[in-house]
Amino acid sequence: MTGVLTAENEQAALRMLDDRQLFPIEVREGGLATRSLVPGRRKRIKMSLLGQFYSQLSDLLRAGVPVLRSLDVLARANANAALVEILKEIREDVAGGEGLAEAMEKHPYAFGELQVSMIRAGERGGFLEEVLSRVAVFVERQNELRNKLLGSMIYPCMLLTAGFGVVIMMLTVVVPKIRPFLQRLETRGELPVLTSALFTVTDFLRAYGVYLVIAVILGVLSALPYLKSEAGRMAFDRLKLKLPVVGNIVTIVAICRFCRILGTLLANGVPILQALKISKDSAGNRVLAEEIDKAAESVRKGETLSGPLGQSGLFPVDIIDMIAVAEEANTLDTVLVTIADTNEARAARVIDLGVRLLEPVLLLVMGVMVLIIALAILVPILTMSGTARL
Numbered sequence: 001m002t003g004v005l006t007a008e009n010e011q012a013a014l015r016m017l018d019d020r021q022l023f024p025i026e027v028r029e030g031g032l033a034t035r036s037l038v039p040g041r042r043k044r045i046k047m048s049l050l051g052q053f054y055s056q057l058s059d060l061l062r063a064g065v066p067v068l069r070s071l072d073v074l075a076r077a078n079a080n081a082a083l084v085e086i087l088k089e090i091r092e093d094v095a096g097g098e099g100l101a102e103a104m105e106k107h108p109y110a111f112g113e114l115q116v117s118m119i120r121a122g123e124r125g126g127f128l129e130e131v132l133s134r135v136a137v138f139v140e141r142q143n144e145l146r147n148k149l150l151g152s153m154i155y156p157c158m159l160l161t162a163g164f165g166v167v168i169m170m171l172t173v174v175v176p177k178i179r180p181f182l183q184r185l186e187t188r189g190e191l192p193v194l195t196s197a198l199f200t201v202t203d204f205l206r207a208y209g210v211y212l213v214i215a216v217i218l219g220v221l222s223a224l225p226y227l228k229s230e231a232g233r234m235a236f237d238r239l240k241l242k243l244p245v246v247g248n249i250v251t252i253v254a255i256c257r258f259c260r261i262l263g264t265l266l267a268n269g270v271p272i273l274q275a276l277k278i279s280k281d282s283a284g285n286r287v288l289a290e291e292i293d294k295a296a297e298s299v300r301k302g303e304t305l306s307g308p309l310g311q312s313g314l315f316p317v318d319i320i321d322m323i324a325v326a327e328e329a330n331t332l333d334t335v336l337v338t339i340a341d342t343n344e345a346r347a348a349r350v351i352d353l354g355v356r357l358l359e360p361v362l363l364l365v366m367g368v369m370v371l372i373i374a375l376a377i378l379v380p381i382l383t384m385s386g387t388a389r390l
Helices: 010-019 047-062 067-077 081-095 100-104 113-125 128-188 193-228 230-242 246-267 272-283 286-300 306-311 317-329 332-389
Strands: none
Touching (some): 047 128, 067 081, 081 100, 100 113, 128 246, 230 246, 246 332, 286 306
16 A cells, blocks of 8 residues: 555654554655755755744743744744744654754754754753854844845856856857968967967867766766765865965854854853863864864863964964963953954955955956957957068
8 A cells, every 4th residue: 555644753654554554664754845856855944934933933932932832833833834844843853852953953954054053052051042043143144145145146147157158159169160261370380379279278179078068067976975974074174264265264254153152151151171062063164173172172181272272273363362361361251252243243344345356356257268269369360461461
């Protein structure tokens, strides 16, 4: 027999089958939350909906509403069917004795790893409402930044795509038709270097262009399993930190997350070793988390926190100095939150400036490419015209 059952979770479906004296060979979950363009993957939830969910859950918990009742209220009030289904599953897991972060971790295509880590820290530290509010602000800022980035890149990307298409057409269609008129210069070896390079690129694209596209696609597909592995994620996180310009922004953002969570944990009375263990995952970068773990071992031996963090080479000198002074003054919790506020504002200004500069940079790159091709074609033609007049 095959069929469809409506149940709250898989265990409930198994009980219903058992009541009917049916032995299940396969029970597969299928619902609105599993619909996706990619088979086997769950549909992602929009960041705007996630930000609203975190904010509302924080308000309910702060008002004294229990977690289970809060999830019920949000599931009934939400209009997004996929999110409603996920909230019902989370509610069942929490009712079964799991923590909120543990239940949310089962839905990686809805809740990000960083968000789950921060919520776990809030649960362990006893300040879940504050963390949910912070996560809501973080998700909303991330969504705003992404929308701003996408909005700013629509026009230059359209131009870049059109320009790239024109360049490919010129290299594969126009240049081969013009090339016979320059055959005499090419035979004599009198072609300019730029024109010779252009003809070489044209020959390569016409002969191996299809194979190049196939090789790129196969390379991307073969690299995906490695990037999903622990070693691949570590290598990718290390690469993000070393990228020019972007690497500094990624580092500062990760440090701000760590400082905010660690400062909040310490302010709520969590011991520093336990706080370091919890907050290292909130950085969202495995390389930084590894260095923080090493610093925790040094603190366990009675050393300062600023020393090993400074030796890692990832933390800026001014931040290390502020942490060192805060340790001496016993105000580490306050200073860490101040560091996060100051550097987050600074990083936001840098990101906004980078987004504004991206459009003219892309336009300049496209213009340079078109100019190079035009010069490579026009220079020998003008040379031949001048020689003919002489």
